[in-house]
Amino acid sequence: MKITNHKIADLLSSRKEEKRKSFAVLLDPDKVDLATFPDFLEKAVENEVDFFFVGGSLITNYAIDQLILAIKKHTNIPTILFPGNGLHIDQSADAILFLSLISGRNPDFLIGQHVIAAPMLKKSGLEVLPTGYMLIESGKLTTVSYISNTIPIPSDKPGIAACTAMAGELLGLKNIFLDAGSGAQYPVSAEIIEAVRASVDTPIIVGGGINTSEKALTAMQAGADVIVVGNGIEQNQNLLSEVAACIKMFNLQMEKVY
Ligand SMILES: CC(C)=CCC/C(C)=C/CC/C(C)=C/CC/C(C)=C/COP(=O)(O)OP(=O)(O)O
Numbered sequence: 001m002k003i004t005n006h007k008i009a010d011l012l013s014s015r016k017e018e019k020r021k022s023f024a025v026l027l028d029p030d031k032v033d034l035a036t037f038p039d040f041l042e043k044a045v046e047n048e049v050d051f052f053f054v055g056g057s058l059i060t061n062y063a064i065d066q067l068i069l070a071i072k073k074h075t076n077i078p079t080i081l082f083p084g085n086g087l088h089i090d091q092s093a094d095a096i097l098f099l100s101l102i103s104g105r106n107p108d109f110l111i112g113q114h115v116i117a118a119p120m121l122k123k124s125g126l127e128v129l130p131t132g133y134m135l136i137e138s139g140k141l142t143t144v145s146y147i148s149n150t151i152p153i154p155s156d157k158p159g160i161a162a163c164t165a166m167a168g169e170l171l172g173l174k175n176i177f178l179d180a181g182s183g184a185q186y187p188v189s190a191e192i193i194e195a196v197r198a199s200v201d202t203p204i205i206v207g208g209g210i211n212t213s214e215k216a217l218t219a220m221q222a223g224a225d226v227i228v229v230g231n232g233i234e235q236n237q238n239l240l241s242e243v244a245a246c247i248k249m250f251n252l253q254m255e256k257v258y
């Protein structure tokens with residue numbers, strides 16, 4: 001059995017303590033064009049992207065390994081699997097978000113996939129990041145809600161979100177991921193993020209529908225530790241540098257305050 005390290009977990013918790021925010025770019029293996037990918041990676045390095053999240057609810061083009069190979073060739077940015085199911089595990093990544101979909105009541109996404117994946121993960125050497133994954137209602141039916149067959153938490157019920165996150169933390173989950181779902185009509189609200197921030201001590205990852213730097217700023221001010229952007233950058237590559245600049249500015253201001 002391979003011994004795994006805690007490099008990324010330690011990074012996430014120390015940054016949370018220091019109130020330093022991180023930027024994660026979601027790469028959908030079905031949408032990345034490997035021919036132009038090196039240019040994109042160069043831009044990610046220039047803009048000091050902290051993490052790549054690699055995954056999707058449904059992946060049809062099984063090229064995760066090629067994607068990770070290209071990332072490793074051109075950058076040192078840690079690559080974290082963001083799997084939709086156990087078929088999306090690739091040992092060449094640095095870590096995996098071991099998501100339990102705690103906002104839903106589908107046993108397969110709460111524990112079923114995990115039982116199947118566990119022996120492979122133990123052998124893989126991947127750093128495992130136990131994460132409570134919470135879907136928040138976002139104005140439209142998202143792929144992840146449909147595929148996982150779970151209903152999201154109502155967006156006007158911060159109390160439900162807070163209790164769900166507390167339960168996840170008490171169960172031993174080390175991160176909470178608040179996701180409005182990819183391409184969400186509106187992102188997770190400040191009210192929901194604040195309620196969760198006030199209820200748990202874990203790092204909070206926030207994604208879904210963050211397609212402007214203002215939305216990233218709102219999430220950070222509410223207590224998000226990691227900002228995830230996928231669709232917004234697929235549609236407009238300039239968003240990468242805009243969000244990166246916004247996060248950098250936020251972190252610089254924090255340094256002055258503390
Ligand atoms: C235990 C293992 C290895 C897997 C289970 C993992 C769980 C519980 C996943 C939760 C549900 C799920 C399907 C998450 C996938 C989230 C994800 C990577 C979303 C990215 O966006 P898409 O939902 O693919 O949206 P698009 O339609 O825009 O591509």
Ligand SMILES: O=P(O)(O)OC[C@@H](O)CO
Nearest residue numbers: 182183207208209230231
């Ligand atoms: O694609 P977007 O809407 O940025 O969402 C990112 C991610 O949090 C989805 O699971």
Ligand SMILES: [Mg+2]
Nearest residue numbers: 028055056057
């Ligand atoms: Mg996808």
